[in-house]
Amino acid sequence: MLTVPAPKRFDWRPWALVAPAMLVLMAVTAIPFARTIWLAFHDDPHGFMPAQPGWSLTNFRVLLQDRAWWTAVSTTLLFAAGAVISETCAGLAIAMLLQGYSLKLRGILLAVILLPWAVPSVVAARLWNWMLNDQYGIINALLVRLGLLHQGVAWTTHPHSMVAVMIVIDVWQATPFMALLSLAGLQSIPTDVFEAAQLDGASPWQRFISITLPLVAPVLSVAVLFRLLDALRMFDLASVLYGTDMSGMTLSAFVQSQIVQFGAPGYGAASALGTLGIIALAAVLYGVCLKIPGWIRSS
Amino acid sequence: MEKTGHKVRVIALPSDWGTVLPLYRQLLSAHHPVADVLILDSTWIGALAPLLLDIPPTDDDAATRPPPFQVEGRHVALPWYRDIGLLFYRRDLLERYHLPVPTRWNDLERTATLIQNAEYQRGHPVWGYVWQGRTSESLVCNALEWDGAENPVGTDGTVRTSLPGLQRALERAARWIGTASPPGVLNYDEENARGIFQSGHAVFMRNWVYAWALANSPDSPVSGKIGVAPVPRDTQDAPSGIDGTVYLGIPRNTAHPAEALSLLHYLTSETAERHQALAGGYIPARTSLLDDPEIRSAIPILDTIRPALASLGLRPVAQTGIDYPRVSWIMANHFKDALRSTQSSRQTLTSLVSSLKQLAMLGQWTLSNSTIEKHTP
Numbered sequence: 061m062l063t064v065p066a067p068k069r070f071d072w073r074p075w076a077l078v079a080p081a082m083l084v085l086m087a088v089t090a091i092p093f094a095r096t097i098w099l100a101f102h103d104d105p106h107g108f109m110p111a112q113p114g115w116s117l118t119n120f121r122v123l124l125q126d127r128a129w130w131t132a133v134s135t136t137l138l139f140a141a142g143a144v145i146s147e148t149c150a151g152l153a154i155a156m157l158l159q160g161y162s163l164k165l166r167g168i169l170l171a172v173i174l175l176p177w178a179v180p181s182v183v184a185a186r187l188w189n190w191m192l193n194d195q196y197g198i199i200n201a202l203l204v205r206l207g208l209l210h211q212g213v214a215w216t217t218h219p220h221s222m223v224a225v226m227i228v229i230d231v232w233q234a235t236p237f238m239a240l241l242s243l244a245g246l247q248s249i250p251t252d253v254f255e256a257a258q259l260d261g262a263s264p265w266q267r268f269i270s271i272t273l274p275l276v277a278p279v280l281s282v283a284v285l286f287r288l289l290d291a292l293r294m295f296d297l298a299s300v301l302y303g304t305d306m307s308g309m310t311l312s313a314f315v316q317s318q319i320v321q322f323g324a325p326g327y328g329a330a331s332a333l334g335t336l337g338i339i340a341l342a343a344v345l346y347g348v349c350l351k352i353p354g355w356i357r358s359s
Numbered sequence: 360m361e362k363t364g365h366k367v368r369v370i371a372l373p374s375d376w377g378t379v380l381p382l383y384r385q386l387l388s389a390h391h392p393v394a395d396v397l398i399l400d401s402t403w404i405g406a407l408a409p410l411l412l413d414i415p416p417t418d419d420d421a422a423t424r425p426p427p428f429q430v431e432g433r434h435v436a437l438p439w440y441r442d443i444g445l446l447f448y449r450r451d452l453l454e455r456y457h458l459p460v461p462t463r464w465n466d467l468e469r470t471a472t473l474i475q476n477a478e479y480q481r482g483h484p485v486w487g488y489v490w491q492g493r494t495s496e497s498l499v500c501n502a503l504e505w506d507g508a509e510n511p512v513g514t515d516g517t518v519r520t521s522l523p524g525l526q527r528a529l530e531r532a533a534r535w536i537g538t539a540s541p542p543g544v545l546n547y548d549e550e551n552a553r554g555i556f557q558s559g560h561a562v563f564m565r566n567w568v569y570a571w572a573l574a575n576s577p578d579s580p581v582s583g584k585i586g587v588a589p590v591p592r593d594t595q596d597a598p599s600g601i602d603g604t605v606y607l608g609i610p611r612n613t614a615h616p617a618e619a620l621s622l623l624h625y626l627t628s629e630t631a632e633r634h635q636a637l638a639g640g641y642i643p644a645r646t647s648l649l650d651d652p653e654i655r656s657a658i659p660i661l662d663t664i665r666p667a668l669a670s671l672g673l674r675p676v677a678q679t680g681i682d683y684p685r686v687s688w689i690m691a692n693h694f695k696d697a698l699r700s701t702q703s704s705r706q707t708l709t710s711l712v713s714s715l716k717q718l719a720m721l722g723q724w725t726l727s728n729s730t731i732e733k734h735t736p
Contacts (some may be wrong), residue, residue, distance in 0.1 A: 085389030122721065127714070128692070195555065214542035217699055232363045305494035306692045307701075322685045323406060 083344055099329035118304030119330035128306045129331060132314040133338060135223055135298075139310065140291035140342070142227040143234070148284055150231065152276070158239070159246050170240065177236040179294035184325025188229045189301055192216060219307035225309070226297045234290070238283055246272070288346060292339045311335040364617055379497075380684065380702040382531040384405060390522055391611040395619040396626070399436050401502045402496060405676045406426050411618060413434055414623070423644040424677075425604050426670060433465040435608055437627045438644035440635065442603035443667055444504055447556060447564040447574065450586040452478070452485075456551060467563060468531065471539045473563045487539035490558045490660040492698060494668070498546055498691045499674060500601040505532060505591045511690060511715060512675035516724045518715045522708050529697040529704040536698060545699055557581055565590060567603060570639060571660055587618040587660050589667030593705040601672040604644060642668070682722040689714050 101115045123129055154173065158166050172337055176184070189200050192215040200212035215221050251274065256268050295312035304310030304317055319328035370393065372379055376693045379550040380403045386392045387410035408430035416434055420427050428436040446467075448460055452474050461467035471487025478485050491497035503507060507524030535663065536542055541555070549566055553573065556564035559594045564570070575582050590600045607626055609619045625631055632643040640662065648654055649668065655661050679686045697704040 125717075127710075194541055194546075195560070212542070214545060217542065217545040219699075219701055303494060303689070304688055305695065307695075317688075321688070323381070323384050323681075324685075 066337065096332055099326045100333050101330075102326060108153060113349065118353050120334075122327065123330050128309065129314060129334070130304050132309045132311050135308065136225050136292060136294070136310045136338070137342070140288060140292060142223070143230040143291050144229065144284060144287045146231045147235045147238045147287060150235045151240075151283075152242045152280070153297050154239040155234065155242035155246055156272075158243055159322070168275045170243070173239060174236045176233050179233065182300055183231055183235065184233055185297045185300035188225070188232075189216070192225065216301055216308075222302060222305070222308040226294070228296055228299065230291065230294070234287060237241065240279060242276065245276040245283075248279070249275045285343070289339065292342055293335075301320040311338065351356055360562060363618075363621060367534045372398065376400065376597060379403070380406065384410075387411075387610050387612065390612065391614050395609065395613045395615050396622050397610060398439070398463075399428075399608045399620050401428070401604050401606060402674065402683060402687065403682040404436050404606060404608065405430065407608070408433070408435050408649070408680060410611050411621075412611045414418065414609065414620065422647065424668070425602060425644070428606055428647075428677070436606035437608075437623060438604045439607045439627055440567065440605055440632070440641035441644055441668060442563060442568050442605060442642070443664065444500055444590050444600040444603070444672070445571075445664060445667065446588045446590045447566055447570060448586050448588065449559075449562050449581065451587075452562050452582040456627055460586065460588045462588075463673055464528075464531070467536065468539060468593050471562050485543055485559070486541050486555065486561045487571060488535060488563040488565075489540060489544060489547065489555045489561040491547055491549055491552055492536075492540075492545040492695070493548045493551075494691045495548065496687055496691070498694055499687050500603070501736075502528065502532070502694045503674065504565070504599050504601055504672060505529075506591060506599065510673075510712060512678055512686065514678065516675075516676075516678040516719070518712060518719055520712055522712070523702055526708055527706045529565055529707070533698050533700055545695065553642060555667050568642060568664075587663060589664055599670070599672050600667045607617070625699065672727065675710050679719075682718060682724060684716065685718065689718065696718075712721075 101117070150202075152352070158169060160247045161169065179187075190196070192200070194200060194212040194214040197212065199215075200209065203209040204212065214223055253271055253275075254267060257271055293312050295316065298308050298310040298313040299316070302313075304321065309317070312335065315328055315332045318324050318331055342345055373382065379400070383397065383403065384407070386394065387407065387558050393590050403688045404411070412435075414427060414434040414437060416427070420434070423438050425438050427434040427438070443601070446460075452462065454485050455471070456474055456477060457677035458470050458473070462468050467488065475485060475487040502525070503510060505525075508528040509519055509524050511519055511522060511525070513519055518718065526719050536544060547555075547569070552561075553566060555561045556566075556570075556691065557574045557579050558580075563573050569586055573579065574585055592599060607623055609616065609623060613619050627644070629645055632641075632645050633648055633651070633654065636643050636648060637657045640658050642658060643649065643654065649661060651666065674683075675686065676683045693714070696702045697707040702710075
């Protein structure tokens with residue numbers, strides 16, 4: 061028997077069902093975001109803006125000329141690029157090594173490898189800070205004993221080594237995550253593809269480039285996006301290691317110090333919107349980079 | 360309080376001094392604050408001044424050094440106890456090499472290097488001088504104590520364009536790093552420096568008053584072997600230790616202004632300051648108490664640091680007011696750049712001056728006789 065569809069009538073039930081979710085989203089996201097925009101464009105008695113009514117671009121004009129802000133932008137981008145690229149390469153390499161082991165051994169190794177991922181960033185930063193201490197740190201002690209150094213090096217004082225130290229700690233922490241996701245990606249590749257390639261005489265390198273990489277790419281690219289966004293909002297390492305040193309400040313640390321240390325909510329809001337813009341730009345750029353191989357192939 | 364019958368509830372501050380200013384900003388913006396009398400570090404008062412109650416001037420104001428904290432002519436805080444940057448030294452090492460306590464920074468550099476080299480040859484490696492090079496308020500204090508170092512912001516709020524003394528001081532201090540001072544000194548705060556000094560690994564240390572009691576505690580390896588002096592003088596022959604006085608103030612939105620004021624006057628009274636000097640070793644802000652024999656025997660270092668207490672090495676807190684935390688941040692970062700030699704001291708100071716000028720234009724630097732033109736939108 062055919063059912064005749066009822067005449068279209070406004071049905072409030074689906075709206076009522078999604079309303080709580082919408083309200084929660086409004087409360088936790090939309091309202092604070094709107095407030096941030098309002099603050100960024102308005103009078104800010106504790107910040108840079110002189111008292112004046114109405115909308116103004118002063119916060120953004122100051123931001124564009126702020127040396128500390130641009131240092132934070134370059135530090136953050138350098139850190140994110142350095143950390144994510146190293147983590148992806150190392151993670152994939154570890155995953156390929158692990159794949160060769162038996163299931164039981166792999167489980168044990170994976171658990172061990174995942175330990176740094178379980179350490180909170182703040183704790184990791186403190187740990188590494190002690191290990192890198194110029195007087196009492198184990199790393200300097202080791203290098204001096206091996207004869208590679210004459211006296212302890214203060215690793216966290218020079219701007220370049222400051223970013224490098226952040227990258228090293230992040231790689232130590234996040235490589236397990238990339239290894240885990242890469243392993244999942246590798247396991248989803250059917251083994252008969254490799255067997256066929258081997259029969260046709262493909263070298264291990266050829267198999268890696270033409271089979272492993274393209275097949276693991278979808279999983280890997282999502283993992284890289286996660287890590288990229290995570291790295292771009294890095295706060296803990298910069299804050300714990302370098303405090304208010306401009307040379308080690310990431311964008312999040314910059315925004316936090318404007319609001320909390322200097323009590324400038326308007327300027328802080330403007331820099332937060334700037335940060336959002338930079339993260340969005342980086343994500344779009346990453347999306348474009350992913351599409352390039354496809355364009356090359358189709359043209 | 361026994362005298363008035365009011366009860367006082369003491370609210371403990373977080374142990375991390377750096378988190379208090381943000382906390383106060385929140386508390387003072389609330390409808391009614393939870394506290395009626397606030398402990399104030401001198402560096403916060405500029406930023407908090409608009410939120411603090413006026414304290415009516417009294418005849419008693421001349422009895423303290425420093426005087427009540429003024430912002431735009433208003434008294435907003437009364438000094439509670441003194442703190443000051445001091446030079447700690449290893450008496451035993453100076454005696455071994457028959458060297459006097461240095462009174463000039465060049466002497467300190469020479470003495471430190473001499474003892475460091477001699478001790479190294481004896482097989483006891485020590486560092487010459489430890490101080491606070493971490494990018495923070497402490498670095499600003501250290502740098503402004505070096506001899507000839509001009510304050511980049513004048514007392515009237517003008518930005519000085521020529522800072523030759525500060526440049527020389529920064530160049531000399533950059534030379535210390537890795538020679539007389541450990542390379543990591545650029546990451547040290549007060550506690551890191553004390554760690555090195557107290558474990559016997561440094562000849563000299565710059566620190567605040569609190570370090571004396573800790574370095575002389577029974578479990579300290581250098582207990583009884585150390586001395587303290589004013590930081591080396593500058594060329595004008597005035598001791599240049601930076602003033603770290605702790606003040607008390609009242610939030611503007613307090614529900615009990617009269618009671619708060621009476622408590623404030625009690626806490627800064629002679630009786631109360633005397634009690635906390637005898638019981639806790641706090642250096643009184645009332646100058647008359649500095650001569651009190653009982654207090655002098657309770658705080659033995661008082662006699663040696665007395666000349667330092669007489670002068671006030673001030674940071675530009677009152678002039679820059681609300682902007683001081685940012686001014687301090689900018690100064691600390693520029694000093695740091697000069698010290699780690701990523702830029703020449705000259706370039707760094709040029710950049711510092713232009714940053715401060717920009718800030719002075721945008722900001723609301725408070726002195727009415729300030730020569731800086733107010734930014735008009």
